[in-house]
Amino acid sequence: MLTLFLNDSLETQRLGYLLGKYLPSGSVIFLSGNLGAGKTTLVQGIGRGLNIEESIVSPTFTLINEYLDGRLPLYHLDLYRLEPIQVDTIYPEIYWEGMEVDPGITAIEWWQRLLLKPSSYLEIDLVTQENSREARIRQQGTENYDLKFIQSLFNSDQK
Numbered sequence: 001m002l003t004l005f006l007n008d009s010l011e012t013q014r015l016g017y018l019l020g021k022y023l024p025s026g027s028v029i030f031l032s033g034n035l036g037a038g039k040t041t042l043v044q045g046i047g048r049g050l051n052i053e054e055s056i057v058s059p060t061f062t063l064i065n066e067y068l069d070g071r072l073p074l075y076h077l078d079l080y081r082l083e084p085i086q087v088d089t090i091y092p093e094i095y096w097e098g099m100e101v102d103p104g105i106t107a108i109e110w111w112q113r114l115l116l117k118p119s120s121y122l123e124i125d126l127v128t129q130e131n132s133r134e135a136r137i138r139q140q141g142t143e144n145y146d147l148k149f150i151q152s153l154f155n156s157d158q159k
C-alpha cells in the first residue's frame, strides 16, 4: 500500500494529474472515502493529466460522465444514488471490458455498489483529516501499476 498526504485540494488534484498522465488505457480506479472526501476533486486532476479541456463535474445526478477529448477517454461514474440491483441496469462493465466503448480510464465513486468488478483495479481511499486528506492506494489483481513511480513524482518538487 502507498500512503500519500494531501495537504489541500491542489495536492489531491496533483495526485490525480499524475495518474491521468501516466496510467495506461484500461485502468480502473475505485475511489473510496466519505461524502466530501475529495473523490471528485481527484478525478478533476485526472482530467487535467489527460489533457481534457471540458470541465469535470460530479456525476452524482447523471451517474456517468464521459470525456472524449483527452489523451484517453475518461469515464467518471458515481453510484451513490443507486442500489446494487440498479447498478446492474447501467452496465458499468462496458467501460472496463473496452469492447462497446473505446478503452480509457474509468474512475468510480461509490464502487461498493458494483455487483461485477474488473479483474484489476487501483483502489484509492481518501481518509479525511481535519484540514487535509490521506490517500491510501492499493492495487488489486494482476495488472502492475507503477505506484513507486507515482510516489516519486508526487514527492518531487516538480509540478
Ligand SMILES: Nc1ncnc2c1ncn2[C@@H]1O[C@H](COP(=O)(O)OP(=O)(O)OP(=O)(O)O)[C@@H](O)[C@H]1O
Binding pocket: 006, 007, 008, 009, 010, 011, 012, 033, 034, 035, 036, 037, 038, 039, 040, 041, 042, 058, 109, 131, 132, 133
Ligand atoms: N487534500 C485536501 N485537503 C483539504 N480539502 C480537500 C482536499 N482535497 C479535496 N478537498 C476539498 O474537499 C471538498 C470535497 O470535494 P469532492 O466533491 O471532491 O468530494 P467527494 O468525495 O467527491 O464527495 P461526494 O461523496 O459527495 O461525491 C472540496 O471542497 C475540496 O476542495
Ligand SMILES: [Mg+2]
Binding pocket: 039, 040, 041, 058, 078, 109
Ligand atoms: Mg463526488
